[in-house]
Amino acid sequence: DAKTTQPNSMESNEEEPVHLPCNHSTISGTDYIHWYRQLPSQGPEYVIHGLTSNVNNRMASLAIAEDRKSSTLILHRATLRDAAVYYCILRDPLDSNYQLIWGAGTKLIIKP
C-alpha cells in the first residue's frame, strides 16, 4: 500500500472550519482514500472515503486534488468533540492483503 504524509498536529478554534491535509504522491489508480479518527480512549472510527470526486457525508467533506496526490478532510464547523487523531489511509479494494497501513495521524486540538 502507498504511504501517506500528514502533519503531526493542528489547532483550530471551536465553530470554525478545519482543513486537515494529507499527501499521497505515490497513490495508484485503484487506491481509495480513507479517513478515520480516534477520539481519546476510543477505537478508531470511519469518517469518509473517496476515489476521485469530492465526497460529503454528515461528518465531513473530502476534497481530492485533481492529480489525486493529495486530499483534504474538511470539518465544516469544528466542535470540542472533534478533538481527535485523524488518520489518512490508502486502500486498494482489489488488494488481497486485508491490512490497513496506519501512520501517526494528525492530532487535532480544538480551542474553545
Added chain:
Amino acid sequence: DVKVTQSSRYLVKRTGEKVFLECVQDMDHENMFWYRQDPGLGLRLIYFSYDVKMKEKGDIPEGYSVSREKKERFSLILESASTNQTSMYLCASSPRTERRSNYGYTFGSGTRLTVV
C-alpha cells in the same frame, strides 16, 4: 448501536497468566482483526482472519495466538502474559472486499490490558 464488542474495557493480569480477549461483531463481516496500540508506535496488526477457522499473522504475532470458531467471534490469546504486552488492544471487522467494492473498518472500544 454497538457493532463490535470487546469483552472487557480494562484488564489486569499477572505475568505468566493465560489471557483471553474476546471480540464479537454483529455485522456479518468476514474479516476480523486484532491490533495493539502503544504510544509513539501507532496501531500494529497482530493477527487477522478472513474466514471462520482461517488466520493470518500480522506484523507482531509473537506471543499471541487467535481463534475464530464462529464468524462473529474472534479471540486473541496471550499464552503467557508478559509485561511488554501491556497495551491497548483493538478489535476490528470489515466486509470482504470482493463482496463490497469498498468498505470501512468498524472498531471496538478497546481493551486496556495491564500485565503486572
